[in-house]
Amino acid sequence: MSFPELAGQLAEVGLQFYQRGWALGTSGNFSAVVNRDPLRLAITSSGVDKATIAVGDIVEIDDRGKVVAGSGRPSAEASIHLAIVQARRTGAVLHTHSIWSTILSDAATGDGLALEGYEMLKGLDGVGTHEHREWLPILENTQDWAAAAPRIEAMLSRQPNAHGFLIRRHGLYTWGRNLAEAKRHVEALEFLFEVMGRKET
Amino acid sequence: MSFPELAGQLAEVGLQFYQRGWALGTSGNFSAVVNRDPLRLAITSSGVDKATIAVGDIVEIDDRGKVVAGSGRPSAEASIHLAIVQARRTGAVLHTHSIWSTILSDAATGDGLALEGYEMLKGLDGVGTHEHREWLPILENTQDWAAAAPRIEAMLSRQPNAHGFLIRRHGLYTWGRNLAEAKRHVEALEFLFEVMGRKET
Amino acid sequence: MSFPELAGQLAEVGLQFYQRGWALGTSGNFSAVVNRDPLRLAITSSGVDKATIAVGDIVEIDDRGKVVAGSGRPSAEASIHLAIVQARRTGAVLHTHSIWSTILSDAATGDGLALEGYEMLKGLDGVGTHEHREWLPILENTQDWAAAAPRIEAMLSRQPNAHGFLIRRHGLYTWGRNLAEAKRHVEALEFLFEVMGRKET
Amino acid sequence: MSFPELAGQLAEVGLQFYQRGWALGTSGNFSAVVNRDPLRLAITSSGVDKATIAVGDIVEIDDRGKVVAGSGRPSAEASIHLAIVQARRTGAVLHTHSIWSTILSDAATGDGLALEGYEMLKGLDGVGTHEHREWLPILENTQDWAAAAPRIEAMLSRQPNAHGFLIRRHGLYTWGRNLAEAKRHVEALEFLFEVMGRKET
Numbered sequence: 001m002s003f004p005e006l007a008g009q010l011a012e013v014g015l016q017f018y019q020r021g022w023a024l025g026t027s028g029n030f031s032a033v034v035n036r037d038p039l040r041l042a043i044t045s046s047g048v049d050k051a052t053i054a055v056g057d058i059v060e061i062d063d064r065g066k067v068v069a070g071s072g073r074p075s076a077e078a079s080i081h082l083a084i085v086q087a088r089r090t091g092a093v094l095h096t097h098s099i100w101s102t103i104l105s106d107a108a109t110g111d112g113l114a115l116e117g118y119e120m121l122k123g124l125d126g127v128g129t130h131e132h133r134e135w136l137p138i139l140e141n142t143q144d145w146a147a148a149a150p151r152i153e154a155m156l157s158r159q160p161n162a163h164g165f166l167i168r169r170h171g172l173y174t175w176g177r178n179l180a181e182a183k184r185h186v187e188a189l190e191f192l193f194e195v196m197g198r199k200e201t
Numbered sequence: 202m203s204f205p206e207l208a209g210q211l212a213e214v215g216l217q218f219y220q221r222g223w224a225l226g227t228s229g230n231f232s233a234v235v236n237r238d239p240l241r242l243a244i245t246s247s248g249v250d251k252a253t254i255a256v257g258d259i260v261e262i263d264d265r266g267k268v269v270a271g272s273g274r275p276s277a278e279a280s281i282h283l284a285i286v287q288a289r290r291t292g293a294v295l296h297t298h299s300i301w302s303t304i305l306s307d308a309a310t311g312d313g314l315a316l317e318g319y320e321m322l323k324g325l326d327g328v329g330t331h332e333h334r335e336w337l338p339i340l341e342n343t344q345d346w347a348a349a350a351p352r353i354e355a356m357l358s359r360q361p362n363a364h365g366f367l368i369r370r371h372g373l374y375t376w377g378r379n380l381a382e383a384k385r386h387v388e389a390l391e392f393l394f395e396v397m398g399r400k401e402t
Numbered sequence: 403m404s405f406p407e408l409a410g411q412l413a414e415v416g417l418q419f420y421q422r423g424w425a426l427g428t429s430g431n432f433s434a435v436v437n438r439d440p441l442r443l444a445i446t447s448s449g450v451d452k453a454t455i456a457v458g459d460i461v462e463i464d465d466r467g468k469v470v471a472g473s474g475r476p477s478a479e480a481s482i483h484l485a486i487v488q489a490r491r492t493g494a495v496l497h498t499h500s501i502w503s504t505i506l507s508d509a510a511t512g513d514g515l516a517l518e519g520y521e522m523l524k525g526l527d528g529v530g531t532h533e534h535r536e537w538l539p540i541l542e543n544t545q546d547w548a549a550a551a552p553r554i555e556a557m558l559s560r561q562p563n564a565h566g567f568l569i570r571r572h573g574l575y576t577w578g579r580n581l582a583e584a585k586r587h588v589e590a591l592e593f594l595f596e597v598m599g600r601k602e603t
Numbered sequence: 604m605s606f607p608e609l610a611g612q613l614a615e616v617g618l619q620f621y622q623r624g625w626a627l628g629t630s631g632n633f634s635a636v637v638n639r640d641p642l643r644l645a646i647t648s649s650g651v652d653k654a655t656i657a658v659g660d661i662v663e664i665d666d667r668g669k670v671v672a673g674s675g676r677p678s679a680e681a682s683i684h685l686a687i688v689q690a691r692r693t694g695a696v697l698h699t700h701s702i703w704s705t706i707l708s709d710a711a712t713g714d715g716l717a718l719e720g721y722e723m724l725k726g727l728d729g730v731g732t733h734e735h736r737e738w739l740p741i742l743e744n745t746q747d748w749a750a751a752a753p754r755i756e757a758m759l760s761r762q763p764n765a766h767g768f769l770i771r772r773h774g775l776y777t778w779g780r781n782l783a784e785a786k787r788h789v790e791a792l793e794f795l796f797e798v799m800g801r802k803e804t
Contacts, residue, residue, distance in 0.1 A: 016252075024790035025726040049787055051619075097723065102798050119342060119371035120298065123226040129344045130370065141722055143732045169733065170722035184250055187225040195303050197801070198398070217453075320543055320572035321499065324427040330545045331571065385451055388426035396504050399599070418654075521744055521773035522700065525628040531746045532772065586652055589627040597705050600800070 003069055006032040006042040007058035009179050017096055018050040022190060025049065027097035027171070029075040032179050033085060039063040043081055045072030079145045080152055080173060087156040090175040092182040097171035100193035105138050105166040107200070112137045113166060115192045123188025124163045125181060136172075136189075137165045164189055204270055207233040207243040208259035210380050218297055219251040223391060226250065228298035228372070230276040233380050234286060240264040244282055246273030280346045281353055281374060288357040291376040293383040298372035301394035306339050306367040308401070313338045314367060316393045324389025325364045326382060337373075337390075338366045365390055405471055408434040408444040409460035411581050419498055420452040424592060427451065429499035429573070431477040434581050435487060441465040445483055447474030481547045482554055482575060489558040492577040494584040499573035502595035507540050507568040509602070514539045515568060517594045525590025526565045527583060538574075538591075539567040566591055606672055609635040609645040610661035612782050620699055621653040625793060628652065630700035630774070632678040635782050636688060642666040646684055648675030682752045683776060690759040693778040695785040700774035703796035708741050708769040710803070715740045716769060718795045726791025727766045728784060739775075739792075740768045767792055 001009075010030045017023040028050055031043035041061050048057040060069035063086070065078045075081070081093045104113055115121060116133040124134065137155050142148050155165065163185055164174030174189055176182030211231045218224040229251055232244035242262050249258040261270035264287070266279045276282070282294045305314055316322060317334040325335065338356050343349050356366065364386055365375030375390055377383030403411075412432045419425040430452055433445035443463050450459040462471035465488070467480045477483070483495045506515055517523060518535040526536065539557050544550050557567065565587055566576030576591055578584030604612075613633045620626040631653055634646035644664050651660040663672035666689070668681045678684070684696045707716055718724060719736040727737065740758050745751050758768065766788055767777030777792055779785030 021794075024794050025723070025787040027723060027726065027791075027794075049783060051786070051790075052783075099794065099797050099801065102721065102723070103802055106802075117370055118303065119368070120226070120228060120303070123228065130342050131344075141733050143734075167722070169720055180250060180253075183252070184226040187252075188228075191222075191225050191228075191300065194300050198300065199304055199307075318571055319504065320569070321427070321429060321504070324429065331543050381451060381454075384453070385427040388453075389429075392423075392426050392429075392501065395501050399501065400505055400508075519772055520705065521770070522628070522630060522705070525630065532744050533746075582652060582655075585654070586628040589654075590630075593624075593627050593630075593702065596702050600702065601706055601709075 001032075001034070003034045003040070003042050003060050004055065006034055006179070007055045007070070010042060010044065010058050011053045011055050013094070013179065013183055014044065014048075014050045014053040017186070018053070022096040022098045022186070023050040024097070025051075029077055029081075029095050030093070031078075031081040031085070032092040033090070034060060039082075039085065040068065041078075041081060041085060043074050043078055045070075046075050048072075076143075077145050079149045083149050083152045084156065084173065084175050087153060088175060090182070091177050092179040093173065093175045094182045094186050095171060095173050096186055096190065098190055098193065100190065100197040101166060101172045102169055103197050104193050105171070106169045108138055108166075110138075113196075115189075115196070118192055118195070120188050120191050120195075123184055123191075125176060125185070135159065135162060137162060139165060139167050141168045141170045202233075202235070204235045204241070204243050204261050205256065207235055207380070208256045208271070211243060211245065211259050212254045212256050214295065214380065214384055215245065215249075215251045215254040218295075218387070219254070223297040223299045223387070224251040225298070226252075230278055230282070230296050231294070232279075232282040232286070233293040234291070235261060240283075240286070241269065242279075242282060242286060244275050244279055246271075247276050249273075277344075278346050280350045284350050284353045285357065285374065285376050288354060289376060291383070292378050293380040294374065294376040295383045295387050296372060296374050297387055297391065299391055299394065301391065301398040302367060302373045303370055304398050305394050306372070307370050309339055309367075311339075314397075316390075316397070319393055319396070321389050321392050321396075324385055324392075326377060326386070336360065336363060338363060340366060340368050342369045342371045403434075403436070405436045405442070405444050405462050406457065408436055408581070409457045409472070412444060412446065412460050413455045413457050415496070415581065415585055416446065416450075416452045416455040419588070420455070424498040424500045424588070425452040426499070427453075431479055431483070431497050432495070433480075433483040433487070434494040435492070436462060441484075441487070442470065443480075443483060443487060445476050445480055447472075448477050450474075478545075479547050481551045485551050485554045486558065486575065486577050489555060490577055492584070493579045494581040495575065495577045496584045496588050497573060497575050498588055498592065500592055500595065502592065502599040503568060503574045504571055505599050506595050507573070508571050510540055510568075512540075515598075517591075517598070520594055520597070522590050522593050522597075525586055525593075527578060527587070537561065537564060539564060541567060541569050543570045543572045604635075604637070606637045606643070606645050606663050607658065609637055609782070610658045610673070613645060613647065613661050614656045614658050616697070616782065616786055617647065617651075617653045617656040620697075620789070621656070625699040625701045625789070626653040627700070628654075632680055632684075632698050633696070634681075634684040634688070635695040636693070637663060642685075642688070643671065644681075644684060644688060646677050646681055648673075649678050651675075679746075680748050682748045683755055686752050686755045687759065687776065687778050690756060691778060693785070694780050695782040696776065696778045697785045697789050698774060698776050699789055699793065701793055701796065703793065703800040704769060704775045705772055706800050707796050708774070709772045711741055711769075713741075716799075718792075718799070721795055721798070723791050723794050723798075726787055726794075728779060728788070738762065738765060740765060742768060742770050744771050744773045
């Protein structure tokens with residue numbers, strides 16, 4: 001799919017997540033692979049308000065984060081997107097910043113969150129039964145994601161089966177072969193976060 | 202009503218439930234009787250994302266689950282729909298997968314959930330007073346609903362007055378003489394789940 | 403205002419409350435005074451699904467509940483609306499059936515609910531400061547509101563300053579000089595119910 | 604930007620906040636600077652129902668609160684808006700009246716609320732890291748904001764870094780260089796209130 005088409009779809013996803021309260025203000029960022037080799041990624045610009053996100057708020061970057069089309073700086077978390085796309089060979093990466101992912105990532109005492117025994121887990125690619133244990137690693141938050149890229153790569157390598165991960169008090173990263181699958185992963189995981197969060201209160 | 206008309210109405214219900222958060226991702230499935238004898242059921246295809254559900258995502262099946270119109274596989278839970286339609290002679294069956302039905306079906310220690318003394322119970326067909334006790338059986342979850350059909354049929358036979366049932370950590374099944382009545386049952390029951398769930402937390 | 407105009411406005415309010423989850427299924431009913439002398443009231447028909455409420459779902463009744471325009475039976479709770487309109491000389495009466503009014507009316511141990519010290523109380527007609535104590539009587543639920551009319555009249559007479567009342571496990575009644583004021587009262591009271599309910603959990 | 608343009612944008616923000624439940628009934632009020640010298644402020648009229656707010660519900664006032672364009676009385680809280688605009692030289696001031704700001708402003712035992720360590724804090728102007736401690740002062744509620752203006756000015760002067768403040772059991776005031784920034788501040792702070800509120804229950 002072309003960069004303009006993917007940019008339109010990313011903007012649409014952004015508006016929908018904004019409506020649900022999963023990307024208020026400038027929070028959240030979203031990307032999709034335009035080309036594999038050489039790698040070209042459509043990604044939300046830095047500081048874009050998701051209430052009014054539009055096609056012009058998406059830029060195209062290369063594998064080093066350099067803008068090759070569109071205007072604006074790529075999201076400060078572009079290096080996370082690039083690390084995921086290279087480690088998992090996915091087609092889209094979505095980062096939401098919801099109430100429940102913020103609360104659960106904060107409350108979890110260990111270095112991850114387990115989701116187990118729920119039918120909704122079947123919303124995750126390759127999971128065919130509720131008898132599945134999904135382990136979502138939790139990374140500590142930072143403001144220097146370029147420096148943290150090796151930490152993310154190591155985690156993705158250690159956890160080859162994880163469908164996503166949390167950043168402490170910051171939210172969720174998940175991905176999929178295409179944008180529709182990544183969006184389905186967001187919905188399944190956010191649903192499970194809300195179930196877990198409401199159970200514990 | 203014709204298959205295309207019912208398919209359109211099922212898709213519309215799916216979108217509305219998606220908006221309310223009762224059928225996120227590919228969760229939830231919905232059916233309506235096209236013809237009684239021989240039995241023909243319009244039902245959501247397997248794996249359809251409810252965010253974008255449309256007429257083409259509904260297939261028509263016979264009483265053994267074989268597709269006779271439309272393209273796609275019927276939902277993996279088609280045998281539950283067929284069991285209900287045959288046991289109750291209803292016109293529509295709706296399965297939602299909400300936060301509160303997931304939580305309550307998990308928290309209930311016995312094999313069912315009682316709803317009693319609420320005005321909203323009058324939203325259920327044939328219930329004329331709040332002084333009613335609705336007993337919703339809870340079934341254990343499985344991934345082989347074809348094999349579980351006898352278990353569902355036995356439960357429906359043992360509980361002739363139940364307007365629905367829960368599947369553990371999976372959600373609600375309810376039905377009605379037509380799609381509007383089944384939808385009203387979903388709304389009344391989901392309302393009561395939320396009341397019960399919030400009271401207990 | 404004419405009956406058709408008021409019917410249109412009542413249907414619109416019904417749809418909005420349905421969207422907020424304050425009138426799911428067939429719950430909730432709404433009325434507005436068409437004429438004072440002789441009394442003519444536009445009121446929602448019995449059993450109308452608020453998801454699809456339209457002008458044709460509103461009937462016009464006289465002071466004894468007899469339908470004088472439109473087709474359908476008036477709501478089973480028409481006698482409550484008539485009692486309020488006659489005791490308070492209001493222009494509109496709205497009954498919502500929300501999660502929080504259901505929970506609070508159930509949890510309150512006495513015969514009423516006090517709301518005190520909140521700025522939102524100024525949303526109620528004639529209240530000019532947050533230093534106000536609103537006492538909402540709670541009536542026990544029944545299915546024979548015609549027989550209960552004297553009980554409602556006595557309560558309205560004893561509580562001349564109340565802007566509404568609750569029915570146990572059933573919801574809220576409030577009113578206003580016109581439909582806009584009654585709707586504002588619903589919003590102010592439902593807001594305060596949610597604040598009170600969330601504080602207590 | 605001209606008064607009519609700003610009035611249209613303020614009405615639009617009002618409708619959006621109404622939809623989210625942050626400005627139910629007549630609660631909430633909003634302003635934007637039309638001109639700096641002499642000061643001219645576009646501000647919501649007193650008693651406007653946010654469900655139906657439109658351009659005609661916005662008036663233009665001078666630095667003493669006198670209406671210079673449009674019809675209607677300015678909000679009773681105009682003196683708060685004027686105090687903020689003069690102390691901070693901001694372009695827009697937004698006051699929301701949400702469930703969670705009401706609960707948190709009531710529950711806080713001291714004279715303020717601390718928000719610390721959350722990524723969402725970066726939604727606030729000038730905050731570049733989650734390692735930030737935002738202190739929101741809490742003022743006691745009153746019905747005489749003209750008399751309270753010195754109290755507000757003193758607080759704004761004592762807390763030069765605060766991006767907003769709470770009024771007890773009444774809601775949030777925040778501001779920004781323009782309306783978009785002020786709205787982003789509302790979203791970031793309301794998000795954090797909900798996280799804090801849900802954690803504590």
